[in-house]
Amino acid sequence: MAHYLTGLDHTLIGVSDLEEAKKTYEKIGFTVTPRGSHIGWGTANYCIMFGEDYIELLGIVDDARESNGLDTLLEERGEGLLGMAFASSDPERTRSSLQEAGLAPSELLDLKRKLELPEGDVIPEFKLLRLRPEGLSERNLFICHHLTPELIRRPEWETHENATDHIKSVVIVVEDPKSLQDYYKRLCGVLNVTLTDSTLSVRVGRMTMIFVSDNDLDLLFPGLVMDGDFPEFPYLIAMTLAVKDFSQAEEYLSGTDLTVQKIANGALRLSPKETHGVVLEFVAS
Template identity: 65%
Template sequence: MLHKIEGLDHTLVGVADLEQARVQYERLGFTITPRGSHIGWGTANYCIMFDEDYIELLGIVAPSKESNGLDAQLEDRGEGMLGLAFASSDPEETVRSMKLAGLEPTGPHDLKRKLELPEGDVIPEFKLIRFPTQGLSKRGLFICHHLTPEMIREPEWLEHANGSQYIQSVVVLVEDPASLIPHYTQLCGSLNVTTTDATITVSVGRLNLIFVKEQDLDLLFPGLFISDELPELPHILSMSIAVESLSDTADYLKKKDVAVQDISSGRALRIQPKDACGVLLEFVEA
């Protein structure tokens, strides 16, 4: 892809109670990593690791310290998806290439966090690239490069009782999907941006980032009903996880008494936002 962007790095879910979120996602069948904390900030996380991407559950553990806007986000919009990060294989080249394309990146910025392992803390290191984006909140999309990837993926962290393999899609509600075509073509290349009358889809590695109007949601989610009122747009609504066997996933969730909606004659399993920290979560077969 353009700008040394290789695919999805991770998605971020803002949660009101980090320990409760860990329990909630463990009940859904995910293996949770040891806790991490952001050095100098009041935020911490638990991660759900896959081979190439992961989900970050992000919460505030020290309210008196800087939360990078998470406190305001939770106050204004409640729990749910905060954004996502694309992966770069060469952050310096990514910045250079994006500048030439007029995308106005800043960085790469250095970031470290503490990972609390049983045998002692380790310090994973990253480089982040930020840039003005469209169709998402101000910090809803950035680019990440891992300097110490071996620290964040232990083999046992990659095995999930629900059979999850990777993040297949993220759906964002926007007012005008068509207006986003020039920006994402510039960022990801024309071959990776496809359109229909109702949506635009940006393909980034195995991820499909889908932008859609709220009134067209039924095209993507037949029979969708959400009890809670949706926040103002743009709003990251959902995340679909590819699993090894949808029937095995269904059996696991049934054993855990998780409320599940079976969609389109067994083509997907849907979890309501109230049961997944504000995320409309779907499991689909890989």
């Protein structure tokens, strides 16, 4: 793939109460890792690991410390999908390639977090590259490389009662999807970008970013009710998860007290009121 990008690394869901979000996602059928905390900040996370990507639940645990803007985001837009990170096989070469393409990457940034394991804390380390993505903010899209992947992946963390295997797509509401196609061709490769009517699809590994306007939301999510005014664009509204065994996912979810909607294409949908602000769909892989 272009610029040594290998696919999606993870998505981020901002939550107001991290411990409550952990309980919610366990009820949905996910195995949640031990808690991590960002060194020097007042934020912490729980992760939901799949084979190649993962979901990060991100919250504030110390109001007196820097939250990297999460407090403002939660106040202004509420809980929900905050962004996503692409994976890089070689962050130095990725940065050089992006520079040559005129895509203005940041310097390589160091990130560490403490992961609280029963046998003792460990310190996973990462390299980050910030972007200036069109149609999105720097927080919505960045690049992540794991220096210590063995610390955050264990086989028992990648098995889920709802049978989820990987993140299939993310839906993003923007003002004008068509205007973004040139930028994402340069970032992700011409063959990975498709414009259909007013919907822009961008393939990244086996995940697809789907850019839509608010005029198309009723077609994608009929009957969806948003609390309050619609947030400012861009708005990451939905995430689709591919499951290994759809019957297992359906049986598990139907046994919870969650309101599960089976939609016309066969997917199982949970409303943002039950998932801390994100439309969550499960489909057969």
